[in-house]
């Protein structure tokens with residue numbers, strides 16, 4: 001088998017090299033089945049692990065489930081399957097308690113928590129994606145730990161993630177995380193269901209989620225909308241495409257991240273490229289560009305030096321695009337320099353072109369981004385660049 005390897009050595013180094021880490025916590029870990037309360041001792045131990053990682057300079061984000069499991073009891077919704085609107089009501093009351101528990105657990109280490117509730121649109125639609133990405137970036141720079149969940153109260157069946165495995169992978173992609181850890185009740189992927197097949201072998205590392213690997217995950221359990229190996233493999237595909245390595249690890253015992261770092265068994269999904277390359281490829285290969293920015297010589301030189309494009313260097317704006325849409329950047333002679341996601345709509349860009357960033361607020365009436373295209377959202381074209389050469393697909 002070329003894409004998956006049975007466990008021999010345990011690659012704990014994958015967690016050691018994490019710089020930006022998303023940790024997904026399943027409801028079954030965080031919430032006590034019998035009482036419906038948050039398992040505080042477990043959460044405190046997780047907070048200790050997070051604090052230790054942050055002390056090493058790792059940026060940590062948590063994607064936590066548990067709002068419905070915690071909330072339902074407080075509304076008397078127990079002992080039966082819930083309708084969608086009952087789940088949403090349970091989430092509305094549970095999310096407060098969940099956020100509060102994280103805040104208390106991390107405050108023991110002097111760490112501030114920030115709650116973020118997302119819908120699929122927020123991670124998939126480019127304009128909102130840029131907003132959420134910028135907010136999360138700001139929080140991480142300010143030293144906070146974002147605690148993220150699906151915005152269950154507004155999401156409906158057609159437009160919801162439904163499972164936080166996929167949400168966590170989308171978040172990892174959106175913020176260019178290098179590592180995603182899915183903590184759950186199983187220590188990774190097996191060649192078959194280990195509960196039924198005594199010959200099932202545990203896999204230590206997977207490099208590609210082929211049809212063969214997918215078959216190992218089995219079928220989604222009927223009537224089971226969240227969890228399971230199937231959603232984890234879907235998350236794995238998103239993570240691998242985003243250049244983010246992903247672990248499926250057991251999290252039920254205390255200090256699950258410390259255990260993982262110490263070599264607890266798990267399955268690592270390892271991408272071929274890093275998140276930066278993957279994001280650039282995503283931008284370069286994004287839908288057909290909707291407009292063109294023509295820039296002056298100074299801006300062209302700055303772009304080649306790896307800098308952002310500032311409004312001051314933009315000479316002309318063509319096309320019809322919104323904030324977050326892909327555009328082409330050309331030099332005065334019309335040669336393509338780069339492609340990127342515009343931080344402004346065509347109309348706003350036209351108003352701020354040639355102006356210093358400090359003037360943006362006076363010109364537009366709101367204080368937008370300093371950059372016309374941020375360097376993270378920009379891919380140089382031409383030989384050797386991850387530009388239109390790979391945009392053909």
Ligand code: GLU
Nearest residue numbers: 065066067068163164226
């Ligand atoms: N967002 C749901 C909650 O917080 C959980 C979804 C999942 O279990 O993956 O209760």
